[in-house]
Amino acid sequence: xxxxxxxxxxxxxxxxxxxxxxxxxxxxxxxxxxxx
Amino acid sequence: xxxxxxxxxxxxxxxxxxxxxxxxxxxxxxxxxxxxxxxxxxxxxxxxxxxxxxxxxxxxxxxxxxxxxxxxxxxxxxxxxxxxxxxxxxxxxxxxxxxxxxxxxxxxxxxxxxxxxxxxxxxxxxxxxxxxxxxxxxxxxxxxxxxxxxxxxxxxxxxxxxxxxxxxxxxxxxxxxxxxxxxxxxxxxxxxxxxxxxxxxxxxxxxxxxxxxxxxxxxxxxxxxxxxxxxxxxxxxxxxxxxxxxxxxxxxxxxxxxxxxxxxxxxxxxxxxxxxxxxxxxxxxxxxxxxxxxxxxxxxxxxxxxxxxxxxxxxxxxxxxxxxxxxxxxxxxxxxxxxxxxxxxxxxxxxxxxxxxxxxxxxxxxxxxxxxxxxxxxxxxxxxxxxxxxxxxxxxxxxxxxxxxxxxxxxxxxxxxxxxxxxxxxxxxxxxxxxxxxxxxxxxxxxxxxxxxxxxxxxxxxx
Numbered sequence: 001x002x003x004x005x006x007x008x009x010x011x012x013x014x015x016x017x018x019x020x021x022x023x024x025x026x027x028x029x030x031x032x033x034x035x036x
Numbered sequence: 037x038x039x040x041x042x043x044x045x046x047x048x049x050x051x052x053x054x055x056x057x058x059x060x061x062x063x064x065x066x067x068x069x070x071x072x073x074x075x076x077x078x079x080x081x082x083x084x085x086x087x088x089x090x091x092x093x094x095x096x097x098x099x100x101x102x103x104x105x106x107x108x109x110x111x112x113x114x115x116x117x118x119x120x121x122x123x124x125x126x127x128x129x130x131x132x133x134x135x136x137x138x139x140x141x142x143x144x145x146x147x148x149x150x151x152x153x154x155x156x157x158x159x160x161x162x163x164x165x166x167x168x169x170x171x172x173x174x175x176x177x178x179x180x181x182x183x184x185x186x187x188x189x190x191x192x193x194x195x196x197x198x199x200x201x202x203x204x205x206x207x208x209x210x211x212x213x214x215x216x217x218x219x220x221x222x223x224x225x226x227x228x229x230x231x232x233x234x235x236x237x238x239x240x241x242x243x244x245x246x247x248x249x250x251x252x253x254x255x256x257x258x259x260x261x262x263x264x265x266x267x268x269x270x271x272x273x274x275x276x277x278x279x280x281x282x283x284x285x286x287x288x289x290x291x292x293x294x295x296x297x298x299x300x301x302x303x304x305x306x307x308x309x310x311x312x313x314x315x316x317x318x319x320x321x322x323x324x325x326x327x328x329x330x331x332x333x334x335x336x337x338x339x340x341x342x343x344x345x346x347x348x349x350x351x352x353x354x355x356x357x358x359x360x361x362x363x364x365x366x367x368x369x370x371x372x373x374x375x376x377x378x379x380x381x382x383x384x385x386x387x388x389x390x391x392x393x394x395x396x397x398x399x400x401x402x403x404x405x406x407x408x409x410x411x412x413x414x415x416x417x418x419x420x421x422x423x424x425x426x427x428x429x430x431x432x433x434x435x436x437x438x439x440x441x442x443x444x445x446x447x448x449x450x451x452x453x454x455x456x457x458x459x460x461x462x463x464x465x466x467x468x469x470x471x472x473x474x475x476x477x478x479x480x481x482x483x484x485x486x487x488x489x490x491x492x493x494x495x496x497x498x499x
Binding site: 025 | 061
């Protein structure tokens, strides 16, 4: 059960981290709407 | 015929397998193939290096989207039969193979190889990959199909968010020079080819995790404490099984085809020209919008497009699919009307309306698989979804055509500002209202279209 939990966490990190990177880069651009 | 490791029988989940491993498996495919919407990053370097026009450099993307629709429509039944691991693997091979062929094309300056590689082969990967996890997710989450497919289809929107900055950084690292405004100054030999090569290899590793993780539930598996009767009580939800071949004969399929087509057309109406649109709207006001602010507006719309896929689709599990589409189409028409009537009176109002319209656009994509499942059952829902995606291909042509043709016509007539777009907005309102009526016409599927008895995908394999 612990193995499955670790696998679940790892698999969500695998897809979550790139997505967070993409959203972060996008938010930097969104800020331009108010400051650009 | 056994497909070995890729065979559906080899992907049946052992007891205790967590269903929360399936969304990341789906996301690893959708986040990768969503890269297609970041193709524009490659356009300026390709134009500079190979001396292409803007129209020519768009060809790989356009062919890719056409192939997406065609392959989803024609290979959907095979995807259902062979199972999600086979489909994800095929998507990996085609999508990543497409990048490798494109790399060869740039390295040898044979642009047709880029078009056929990325657009042709890669496009098949897009179509097969897009529908690959849909029916599996619905089977694992019969209690929350809208949320489950919303996560995956949100990934397709998120893929471009990742690829856009990542690809730009890689192009820069391998020798593409940009000036501060983003214009390409020079392209070193091998820069684009190496970028394509690394993309192909990196996406192959990323998608392979999905291929390894994906499982189908064992026959008779249901979530703990859940019974089919809980969903059955809601309007339109059936436990019947309708094949893809029969589904296209039903009026319900074509009603949903119209719903998807016009919902997407209306969203593209704003998405296609978001940057020039907001600048044109507020050009003659005391607070005009700069190009940098307009880029921020486009980014904000992308976020809403992605968030809408997850949020609205998840809510559809609580309030029902038909009600959600009433909102997407009805409220969407009202929001377009607000923009058309208030034009440039208020910038916050314009931005909020556009944000909501784009969230409905994304949600329209994400909620449709669950709507199909409600009407036609899980039997061949992936294949039916594939056939319905032809509506996307039509909308992809229709939306930009309407907005661009009208804006060009108004410009030639000497008009400016909001006048360039208001006619388009009234057309979008009309299309959304037609979609609204089509949604109202959706009724439960008649028994004559249903498979005899409780047919499952497993029985389909045995045939």
